[in-house]
Amino acid sequence: MYPASFDYFQAENVEQASRLLREYGEEARVIAGGQSLIPFMKYRLALPKYLVDIRGIPGLSFIDKKDGCVRIGALTVHREIEESDLIRSQLPIMRDAAPLIGDPQVRNLGTLGGALCHADPAGDWGPVVLALEGRLKCVGANGERELEAKDFFVDAYSTRLQPDEVLTEVVLPVPGAKSGGAYLKLARRTGDFAMASVAVQLTLDEAGVCQHIGIGAGAAGRTPLRVPDAEGVVRGEKISATVLKEAARRLSQAADPIPDLRGSGEYKREILKALLQRAAQIAASRCKERR
């Protein structure tokens, strides 16, 4: 497993990174934790001529709360999210997902921003950020802009980032006190890529009627999938087996999973159905706990 040769730059700030990316265009790749890019390079599936390393850029690794949103710096590693008290209290759904990513070594080096930009269809953060209706802050030559998570993913391993843009921050609105979330993933091995995964964040009123729901699905197509159709079935309803069954059916209709050695598209649709129903039940029970 030996990569092809490449030139390596250590960016000192976002502006410099963006400048380098503009200069080298398609031949350059940003590297942060390197937990996906380096294996790709070793297998020569990625052959960047230039690597722009952003790990040394100060101020991009943080978790804080401001204006009703949890903000996470793009260079924050999975392990910090896994262990953060703020995440545990404000966004427990992320606490579900973090320990399922790779193994401890991967989680100590891999970053939230890197994982989102790598845009693996079976990645764990995509569905979670979709269910939470997150926004992604990107900085490039033309300044800063915020993208809705649902607009960020274009195709497998492809995002709406411009070639000179760097993802700097993920902004996640904190759901209300009557909200609960859950992320479930089915994998063949511990830490393996998802065969399918589902993130559900829902808010129930006093009567148990769903006021708000976000559903994100992983390994359900060429990108992480937000499923408005399934959300619509649940919104305004009490959580029941019948409602969830219908939501699951809608999810499986919306999904177009990539068949691979872990299962056919048809099989993954079946798993998605099971996961959605289970995740929604857990999310609903967590709503009650929080009350």
Add this chain to the structure above:
Amino acid sequence: MSTGTGKGVIGQAVKRKEDKRLLIGKGIFVDDIVLPEMLFASFVRSPYAHARIKGIDASGAMKLPGVVSVVTGEEFASFIKPLEAHSLLDTSAAESLKDYGIAVKKAIYHGEPVAAVVAVDKYVAKDAIGLVEVNYDPLHPVLDPEESMDDKAVRVQDGTPSNVVWHRIFSYGDLDKAFSGADLVVKSRLYFHRVMTAPLEPYAVIASFDKGGGILTINSNSSHPGRDAFLIARSLNMSPNKVRMICQDNGGSFGNKNNMYPYIMLVGYLAMKTGRPVKWIMERNEHLLASSHGNEMIYYGEMAFKNDGTILGMKARMIADEGSELRSEPRGATNWIRQLTSVYRFRNIQMDINCVLTNKCPTASMRSYGKQQHSFLIESLIEKAARQLTMDPAKIRFKNFILPKEMPYKNPTGGVYDGGDYPTCLKRTLKMVGYEAWRERQRKLREEGKLIGIGISVAMEAYGGNKSQMALWRKGLKSSGDTGSAMIKIDAEGHVSASVDSMSMGHSHETTTAQIIAEILTLSPDDIDVFPGFDSWITAYGERGSGSYGSRFGIVHHGAILGAAQKMREKILRHGAFMLGIPVKKVDLVQGRVRVKGTKKSVGLKEVGFNAWMNTGVLPKNLEAGLVAHHVYNAPLKPLEAPELGRGNFSLTYSYGAAVAVVEIDRETGMTSLLKFVCLEDPGKCINPMVCEGQVHGQIGHQMSAALFERLIYDEDGRLLTSTFKDYLAPTAADLPKLETAIMETPALFTPLGTRGMAEGGGAPLVAVVNAVRDALSPLGIELENSYIEPEDILKRIRGSSHR
């Protein structure tokens, strides 16, 4: 000087001597070795399963700065003789099989080497691979072994009369009587999937050639260096003495590294050609593609029973998918003969063996070589019968066990079982798992709609293989027995050192060797330095079998170490008695000192060593100078009793064990989880219980993951799809169940220390998992005939079941 007395060292959980250097990261693995002027090799590999090679253009690669040489298969073939392995066969096909370890004119499996590049570093070598242009003409790949058997099938190797390269029917007892008198005959087409061992460290070789002395030195992580030296020397037209095989630390083999000799030979040639040392470190995807795979087998099996569960006989037609070359084969396809009726008493059996070539990676040894497949056959048929007879799967096994009072038991081939207590083994395992309680829980959980299964497997594993087995493949071959060789030296200051003609791959050989010597020489294991590896110029090895495979260390090597230690003890006593001026019968060895019996008068090893080496002028004629003891242990094995009938005792020891798995299957996803897993093994006398337990852990990890995780998948064009760890699902520690293991020690009857060999498990963990899944699905009327549990397949069957 000794820190111990040696008393009771054998049997103690002594800490491992080898751990320190490994834990501080100072082991010496092949890739740690850097030689002056060293070059790096990389192989161009066929992207096709089957293709004619019309031409190779290396000019582009040669232009890349740093590339020293590009060597094609044809160039190799002009210099080397084909590897010998299949000359061990006497079929007409054997004549036409030509294994150069690299494709010559035709590539016959995906990943087969086609050319080698040698360059100044590994990155340049890898870059150059992409610049070698190979002109292929793809041919139809033969992938299904049953189709491959057809006379009209495309031949995998040019010029072979058939893709069936070896066929023989073995019959024992009276099959007709067994089947005609049966109350029940169960039949299955069973499939044992293609799986492999995935050690942390793939193959690694450094070859350097001393033109002056004509010596080819090989540093490698081979586990079979003795045989390798002979095979390589023959192909390179040299004396085996001129091939110096050095092996030290090794990142795991589990059978896999017995089969790296073709690569060692190729890298050897590259060093001879370039005149510089050449290093080759196999990459992970190359290892999955083109090292060696485990035996993939189809069985058409039938077993005859009485209504009370008594087994009357078994018939099986085996189709062994050998891949494209015979390397260690047909050993795996015939290893069942060493334990054909397993732990059971039935005596009527027929095996129809077909070794078939396909355009896939060659198969060869993998932990429990050919034996776990055989257990899968027997245990699957028994399991099916238990269900049809509505008998508890434990009970049907108890009904058929050979009993301790029948030991030593002669099985239908003439295999002599060396003691053991099979009923107690299963009883203890069931007790550990809480079998009755689990059955009760299963009943309740089934009522709630849960799919809970309890799987039992009892397996035999014959160790200490008799070379008489080779005479089954080539009639008239005069080979039999098995040996191990060990040497002990005490230097002029009394330091004890030892070497053994084996190769440790995490087996703790240094530790157990020191334990045996310490016991005999009344020392502490800390007093004994064991050479951590194999060097054919230092290790006193003689036979081609030298190496570590088939769990033979605990048999032939322990025998050799014990013999050498006893010889050394005798020498020490004689030298000591001479120094003390009294007859040898009046002295004893106590804490490493030669003492006059009944007195405190003594001389220590330091003085004895000095006198034996440095004051030889005083020694009498009948006292050999120096303190060196060498012993070749000759296992008490005989040639074939009746070659035409396939009769003989093919192993010295017959280990056995049991495993019980409890699983739950998720109805909505088809996923299987292990709720409990228990495994027990009888290694005979246990030299070091901690080491034995560790070996059982490895066995569980390997075999339960073969059932649940690991599978090699070829697509319809013969391309291996599982060529990275993303898709070849090697598990991590987090995927293993809580390991509940135990050892029971019933001394083996025919080895000097009562040891039996251990660690391979005969497939018990694998079959226990498969049987548990079968048990879980049985209320749905589902029969599983594959050794691999595929979640999608399970879900489909659950959904398709009429009993839902």
